[in-house]
Amino acid sequence: MKKGITRREREVTDICEILGILDRAKIVHVGMIDGERPYIVPMNYGYTMENGKLTLYLHGAKEGRKLDILRQNPKVFIEIDTDIVPFEGITACHYGVGYSSIMGEGTAELVEDSEGKKHALSILMKTQTGKDFTFDDRMASVVTCIKLHVSEFTAKKRPLPMQHTN
Numbered sequence: 001m002k003k004g005i006t007r008r009e010r011e012v013t014d015i016c017e018i019l020g021i022l023d024r025a026k027i028v029h030v031g032m033i034d035g036e037r038p039y040i041v042p043m044n045y046g047y048t049m050e051n052g053k054l055t056l057y058l059h060g061a062k063e064g065r066k067l068d069i070l071r072q073n074p075k076v077f078i079e080i081d082t083d084i085v086p087f088e089g090i091t092a093c094h095y096g097v098g099y100s101s102i103m104g105e106g107t108a109e110l111v112e113d114s115e116g117k118k119h120a121l122s123i124l125m126k127t128q129t130g131k132d133f134t135f136d137d138r139m140a141s142v143v144t145c146i147k148l149h150v151s152e153f154t155a156k157k158r159p160l161p162m163q164h165t166n
Contacts, residue, residue, distance in 0.1 A: 010158055011154065011155070011156060012100070012155035012157050013155070015049070017155070017157070018102065020100075021082055021083075021101070021102055021155060022049070022054075022102065022127070024082040025081060025082035025102075026128060027043065027045070028042070028043055028044075028056060028058070028078050028079070029042050029080070030042075030043055030058070030077075030078055030108075031079070032075075032076055034065070034069045039066075041066055043060065044059075045057060045080075045124065045127060045128075046120065046124030046128065047127055053150075054104065055148065056078065056147075057124050057147055057148075058145065059117075059121060059143045059145050060144055061144065062144050067110070070108045071110070074107045074108045074109070075106075075107055076105065076107065077104070077105045078102070078105070078106070079102070080101060081099055081100065081101040081102075082099070082100050083099055083157075084097060084099050085098040086098075089161075096158070096161075097158070098160040099158050100155070100157045103154055104150045104152055105151060106150040106151045106152070108146050108147070109146070109147045109149065110147075111144075111145040111147050114140045114141065116145065116147075117135070117140035117145045118134075118136075120146075121133070121139070121140065
Protein backbone atom coordinates (compact mmCIF):
# COMPACT_ATOMS: atom_id res chain seq x y z
CA MET A 1 0.00 0.00 0.00
CA LYS A 2 1.18 3.52 -0.69
CA LYS A 3 -0.05 6.96 -1.72
CA GLY A 4 -2.08 9.15 0.54
CA ILE A 5 -5.72 9.45 1.33
CA THR A 6 -7.14 12.90 1.99
CA ARG A 7 -9.62 11.73 4.64
CA ARG A 8 -7.27 9.72 6.89
CA GLU A 9 -10.11 8.80 9.26
CA ARG A 10 -11.61 6.73 6.43
CA GLU A 11 -8.43 4.84 5.55
CA VAL A 12 -8.54 1.05 5.92
CA THR A 13 -5.19 -0.57 6.71
CA ASP A 14 -6.29 -3.84 8.34
CA ILE A 15 -5.58 -6.63 5.85
CA CYS A 16 -8.68 -8.58 6.94
CA GLU A 17 -10.90 -5.59 6.15
CA ILE A 18 -9.18 -5.13 2.79
CA LEU A 19 -9.70 -8.80 1.94
CA GLY A 20 -13.36 -8.40 2.96
CA ILE A 21 -13.78 -5.55 0.49
CA LEU A 22 -12.19 -7.65 -2.27
CA ASP A 23 -14.46 -10.59 -1.41
CA ARG A 24 -17.71 -8.58 -1.27
CA ALA A 25 -17.16 -6.51 -4.40
CA LYS A 26 -17.55 -8.27 -7.73
CA ILE A 27 -16.60 -5.56 -10.26
CA VAL A 28 -13.36 -3.67 -10.81
CA HIS A 29 -13.30 -0.50 -12.92
CA VAL A 30 -10.07 -0.58 -14.92
CA GLY A 31 -8.78 2.75 -16.20
CA MET A 32 -6.42 2.86 -19.16
CA ILE A 33 -4.90 5.50 -21.42
CA ASP A 34 -5.96 5.29 -25.08
CA GLY A 35 -3.50 7.67 -26.70
CA GLU A 36 -4.46 11.00 -25.12
CA ARG A 37 -7.85 9.86 -23.81
CA PRO A 38 -8.90 7.93 -20.72
CA TYR A 39 -10.85 4.69 -21.15
CA ILE A 40 -12.51 2.82 -18.29
CA VAL A 41 -14.14 -0.59 -18.39
CA PRO A 42 -15.97 -2.49 -15.60
CA MET A 43 -14.98 -6.16 -15.30
CA ASN A 44 -15.45 -9.18 -13.07
CA TYR A 45 -12.23 -10.10 -11.29
CA GLY A 46 -10.42 -12.65 -9.24
CA TYR A 47 -7.61 -11.75 -6.87
CA THR A 48 -4.69 -12.97 -4.86
CA MET A 49 -3.00 -11.12 -2.02
CA GLU A 50 0.45 -12.43 -1.19
CA ASN A 51 2.85 -10.59 1.12
CA GLY A 52 0.85 -7.38 0.70
CA LYS A 53 0.98 -7.65 -3.11
CA LEU A 54 -2.41 -7.44 -4.80
CA THR A 55 -2.88 -9.19 -8.14
CA LEU A 56 -6.16 -9.08 -10.06
CA TYR A 57 -7.17 -11.54 -12.78
CA LEU A 58 -9.59 -10.60 -15.57
CA HIS A 59 -10.91 -12.34 -18.65
CA GLY A 60 -12.62 -11.30 -21.84
CA ALA A 61 -12.76 -11.56 -25.60
CA LYS A 62 -9.68 -12.39 -27.63
CA GLU A 63 -9.72 -9.02 -29.37
CA GLY A 64 -11.06 -5.53 -28.83
CA ARG A 65 -10.31 -1.99 -27.75
CA LYS A 66 -9.20 -2.91 -24.23
CA LEU A 67 -6.54 -5.30 -25.49
CA ASP A 68 -5.38 -2.87 -28.17
CA ILE A 69 -4.90 -0.19 -25.50
CA LEU A 70 -3.08 -2.48 -23.06
CA ARG A 71 -0.69 -3.63 -25.77
CA GLN A 72 0.24 0.02 -26.39
CA ASN A 73 0.32 1.08 -22.74
CA PRO A 74 0.04 -1.51 -19.94
CA LYS A 75 -0.35 1.10 -17.16
CA VAL A 76 -3.71 0.85 -15.39
CA PHE A 77 -5.62 2.41 -12.52
CA ILE A 78 -8.25 0.36 -10.69
CA GLU A 79 -11.27 1.21 -8.55
CA ILE A 80 -13.37 -1.31 -6.63
CA ASP A 81 -16.36 -0.38 -4.48
CA THR A 82 -18.95 -2.20 -2.39
CA ASP A 83 -21.22 -1.74 0.64
CA ILE A 84 -23.01 1.17 -1.12
CA VAL A 85 -25.75 2.49 1.18
CA PRO A 86 -27.21 5.99 0.68
CA PHE A 87 -28.30 7.82 3.83
CA GLU A 88 -30.39 10.89 4.58
CA GLY A 89 -29.74 13.84 6.79
CA ILE A 90 -31.45 16.84 8.31
CA THR A 91 -30.05 19.16 5.62
CA ALA A 92 -28.75 18.55 2.11
CA CYS A 93 -25.15 18.64 3.40
CA HIS A 94 -25.88 15.71 5.74
CA TYR A 95 -26.95 13.34 2.97
CA GLY A 96 -24.34 10.91 1.75
CA VAL A 97 -23.37 7.36 0.92
CA GLY A 98 -21.69 4.72 3.04
CA TYR A 99 -19.16 2.63 1.11
CA SER A 100 -15.97 0.60 1.11
CA SER A 101 -13.47 0.99 -1.72
CA ILE A 102 -10.01 0.21 -3.05
CA MET A 103 -8.10 2.31 -5.55
CA GLY A 104 -4.70 1.58 -6.99
CA GLU A 105 -2.33 1.61 -9.89
CA GLY A 106 -0.27 -0.98 -11.63
CA THR A 107 0.48 -2.72 -14.89
CA ALA A 108 -1.38 -5.21 -17.03
CA GLU A 109 0.14 -8.41 -18.36
CA LEU A 110 -1.63 -10.41 -21.05
CA VAL A 111 -1.57 -14.09 -20.09
CA GLU A 112 -0.76 -16.04 -23.25
CA ASP A 113 -0.10 -19.63 -22.11
CA SER A 114 -2.85 -22.15 -21.48
CA GLU A 115 -1.71 -23.06 -17.94
CA GLY A 116 -1.59 -19.39 -16.95
CA LYS A 117 -5.07 -18.81 -18.35
CA LYS A 118 -6.49 -21.83 -16.51
CA HIS A 119 -4.93 -20.57 -13.27
CA ALA A 120 -6.34 -17.06 -13.83
CA LEU A 121 -9.82 -18.40 -14.61
CA SER A 122 -9.80 -20.61 -11.50
CA ILE A 123 -8.89 -17.63 -9.28
CA LEU A 124 -11.53 -15.46 -10.96
CA MET A 125 -14.28 -18.03 -10.43
CA LYS A 126 -13.24 -18.66 -6.80
CA THR A 127 -13.49 -14.92 -6.08
CA GLN A 128 -16.79 -14.53 -7.91
CA THR A 129 -18.57 -17.65 -6.61
CA GLY A 130 -16.62 -19.01 -3.66
CA LYS A 131 -16.43 -22.34 -5.53
CA ASP A 132 -13.53 -24.21 -7.11
CA PHE A 133 -13.65 -24.76 -10.86
CA THR A 134 -11.22 -26.42 -13.24
CA PHE A 135 -10.66 -25.45 -16.86
CA ASP A 136 -9.34 -27.39 -19.82
CA ASP A 137 -7.19 -26.19 -22.70
CA ARG A 138 -10.21 -25.69 -24.98
CA MET A 139 -11.92 -23.40 -22.44
CA ALA A 140 -8.72 -21.42 -21.98
CA SER A 141 -8.21 -21.08 -25.73
CA VAL A 142 -11.37 -19.03 -26.33
CA VAL A 143 -10.61 -16.17 -23.90
CA THR A 144 -7.94 -13.63 -23.14
CA CYS A 145 -6.79 -13.40 -19.54
CA ILE A 146 -5.22 -10.31 -18.05
CA LYS A 147 -3.13 -10.22 -14.90
CA LEU A 148 -3.03 -6.83 -13.17
CA HIS A 149 -0.01 -6.29 -10.93
CA VAL A 150 -1.33 -3.64 -8.53
CA SER A 151 1.85 -1.98 -7.29
CA GLU A 152 0.20 0.60 -5.02
CA PHE A 153 -3.27 0.76 -3.53
CA THR A 154 -5.30 2.36 -0.78
CA ALA A 155 -8.55 1.28 0.85
CA LYS A 156 -11.27 3.46 2.35
CA LYS A 157 -14.48 3.00 4.25
CA ARG A 158 -17.21 5.51 4.97
CA PRO A 159 -19.49 3.99 7.58
CA LEU A 160 -23.10 4.97 7.94
CA PRO A 161 -23.59 7.80 10.44
CA MET A 162 -25.01 7.06 13.87
CA GLN A 163 -28.79 7.40 13.81
CA HIS A 164 -30.25 9.48 16.63
CA THR A 165 -33.69 8.65 17.98
CA ASN A 166 -35.80 10.94 20.12
